[in-house]
Amino acid sequence: MNLHTQNFSVTRAAREELNGHKGMVVWFTGLSGAGKSTLANALEKRLHAHGRHTYLLDGDNVRQGLNSDLDFSVAGRAENIRRVGEVAALMADAGLIVITAFISPFRREREIARQRVGDTRFYEVFVDAPLTVCEARDPKGLYRKARAGILTDMTGIQSPYERPRHPDLTLETALLSVSESVSELLAGIEVAGCLEMPEYAL
Amino acid sequence: MNLHTQNFSVTRAAREELNGHKGMVVWFTGLSGAGKSTLANALEKRLHAHGRHTYLLDGDNVRQGLNSDLDFSVAGRAENIRRVGEVAALMADAGLIVITAFISPFRREREIARQRVGDTRFYEVFVDAPLTVCEARDPKGLYRKARAGILTDMTGIQSPYERPRHPDLTLETALLSVSESVSELLAGIEVAGCLEMPEYAL
Numbered sequence: 001m002n003l004h005t006q007n008f009s010v011t012r013a014a015r016e017e018l019n020g021h022k023g024m025v026v027w028f029t030g031l032s033g034a035g036k037s038t039l040a041n042a043l044e045k046r047l048h049a050h051g052r053h054t055y056l057l058d059g060d061n062v063r064q065g066l067n068s069d070l071d072f073s074v075a076g077r078a079e080n081i082r083r084v085g086e087v088a089a090l091m092a093d094a095g096l097i098v099i100t101a102f103i104s105p106f107r108r109e110r111e112i113a114r115q116r117v118g119d120t121r122f123y124e125v126f127v128d129a130p131l132t133v134c135e136a137r138d139p140k141g142l143y144r145k146a147r148a149g150i151l152t153d154m155t156g157i158q159s160p161y162e163r164p165r166h167p168d169l170t171l172e173t174a175l176l177s178v179s180e181s182v183s184e185l186l187a188g189i190e191v192a193g194c195l196e197m198p199e200y201a202l
Numbered sequence: 203m204n205l206h207t208q209n210f211s212v213t214r215a216a217r218e219e220l221n222g223h224k225g226m227v228v229w230f231t232g233l234s235g236a237g238k239s240t241l242a243n244a245l246e247k248r249l250h251a252h253g254r255h256t257y258l259l260d261g262d263n264v265r266q267g268l269n270s271d272l273d274f275s276v277a278g279r280a281e282n283i284r285r286v287g288e289v290a291a292l293m294a295d296a297g298l299i300v301i302t303a304f305i306s307p308f309r310r311e312r313e314i315a316r317q318r319v320g321d322t323r324f325y326e327v328f329v330d331a332p333l334t335v336c337e338a339r340d341p342k343g344l345y346r347k348a349r350a351g352i353l354t355d356m357t358g359i360q361s362p363y364e365r366p367r368h369p370d371l372t373l374e375t376a377l378l379s380v381s382e383s384v385s386e387l388l389a390g391i392e393v394a395g396c397l398e399m400p401e402y403a404l
Contacts, residue, residue: 009243010250010258018253041211048212051220053255055296056212065318066288069281079271086268087289094257094298116267 015095019053023092025117026189029104029164030127031156032142033134035173035181039127040101042182052097057084059102072153078109085113092121105161123192125185126167131156133174168192217297221255225294227319228391231306231366232329233358234344235336237375237383241329242303244384254299259286261304274355280311287315294323307363325394327387328369333358335376370394 016022026043028036037058044054059080063070067083070076081104091098104110114122134156135143146154155161164170169188171181218224228245230238239260246256261282265272269285272278283306293300306312316324336358337345348356357363366372371390373383 010246010256014250015255015257018250018255044212048216048220053217053220053297054212055217055292057292062292065291066285083268083285087292089267090257090259090264090289091293091296094293094296095255096296096298 012093012095019095021052021097022121023095023097024121024123024189024192025088025092025098025100025113026123026125026185027088027104027110027113028099028101028125028127029110029167031129031131031134031161032103032154033137033139034127034129035171035178036101036103036127038178039125039171039173039181039185040099042178043185044099046182046186047097053095054097054099055091057088057091057098057100057102059084062087074153078106081106081109082112085109085116088113089116089118092117103155103161105155105159107162107164110164120192123169123189124164124167125188126164126170127173128163128170129173214295214297221297223254223297223299224323225297225299226323226325226391226394227290227294227300227302227315228325228327228387229290229306229312229315230301230303230327230329231312231369233331233333233336233363234305234356235339235341236329236331237373237380238303238305238329240380241327241373241375241383241387242301244380245387246301248384248388249299255297256299256301257293259290259293259300259302259304261286264289276355280308283308283311284314287311287318290315291318291320294319305357305363307357307361309364309366312366322394325371325391326366326369327390328366328372329375330365330372331375 012023028040030036040056044056047054062084066087067080070080081102084100084102088098088100110124138144142151142154143157145151146157153159169184171184173181214225230242232238242258246258249256264286269282272282283304286302286304290300290302312326340346344353344356345359347353348359355361371386373386375383
């Protein structure tokens with residue numbers, strides 16, 4: 001290996017000062033149909049309206065580009081989430097508030113992402129809804145396909161979902177409106193210190 | 203495949219308006235020792251000082267994270283550049299001026315990156331210096347190792363470098379100072395329209 005870490009002159013701190021807020025990752029996890037994309041989208045709109053620099057990474061988007069070489073096997077799905085964690089870490093380092101909306105069913109994968117991003121910049125949101133509710137919503141028709149045997153790896157049906165043990169926030173989307181959920185998100189992120197100006201910029 | 207492209211509410215145009223400039227990729231290519239990292243670093247400093255939102259992707263940095271699973275074989279190097287192009291495209295979509303500093307020796311790989319980013323947002327800079335000059339500089343000691351047979355895949359020694367046929371800019375670093383090169387870069391990028399406010403933001 002011939003790798004030499006270079007210390008570039010424009011630091012994350014300098015980028016955050018320019019942006020007026022910290023770079024971080026808001027990591028949504030939950031079943032298909034739980035409401036991850038809806039909440040991620042609504043959160044980004046609110047953050048952007050407040051002048052925050054955001055980006056949304058979505059399983060579908062990333063799958064068509066960076067991860068177009070990966071299949072939906074267990075190994076392919078693990079590598080998918082590993083790369084998302086790495087890209088999110090780079091983008092947070094760039095000073096962005098990165099919002100990710102992936103099922104990301106396995107604790108180990110989410111933990112790896114947290115470690116890559118850094119604990120104080122990683123905000124895990126468990127979008128919690130009963131399987132029956134998600135299946136009734138079935139926004140992409142995936143549960144129907146899984147029940148018909150067309151999909152054989154569907155999380156919640158044939159493949160497990162490991163609930164977060166200590167998420168930074170849990171949102172029960174069968175009980176909360178989108179607006180209520182976004183309010184909780186904004187409050188939670190602010191408490192986590194990630195919407196405030198970094199100390200060195202005050 | 204069960205992919206559904208989602209139209210999120212915060213668009214690239216909205217992010218660019220917030221930033222005050224377009225998102226784009228400044229893609230440096232050239233031999234090891236030609237001056238890519240030095241110029242990339244100097245360019246980023248100048249852009250940041252002018253309030254531009256930047257990020258620098260470097261072979262060494264990316265190799266330690268996202269692409270830590272790749273080796274230095276021909277296939278591993280191609281996949282390395284493919285992923286860098288995809289990440290650069292995502293970051294440009296996020297509104298950033300992304301600066302990449304990779305040898306990226308093959309035309310085909312650079313062309314794929316250009317297509318992913320989009321022609322009007324991709325600015326290819328050929329950092330041109332004679333091999334003898336690069337080898338005399340040898341900032342990472344790689345040429346010495348290649349001549350000693352420790353490295354067997356060194357671009358310019360055992361592996362070819364395909365010069366760009368129509369780069370957006372060529373900088374002969376054996377003749378130009380860093381400051382002169384950065385001035386040419388800034389002028390070139392501005393002419394390409396990428397430092398100006400996007401039309402919809404005027």
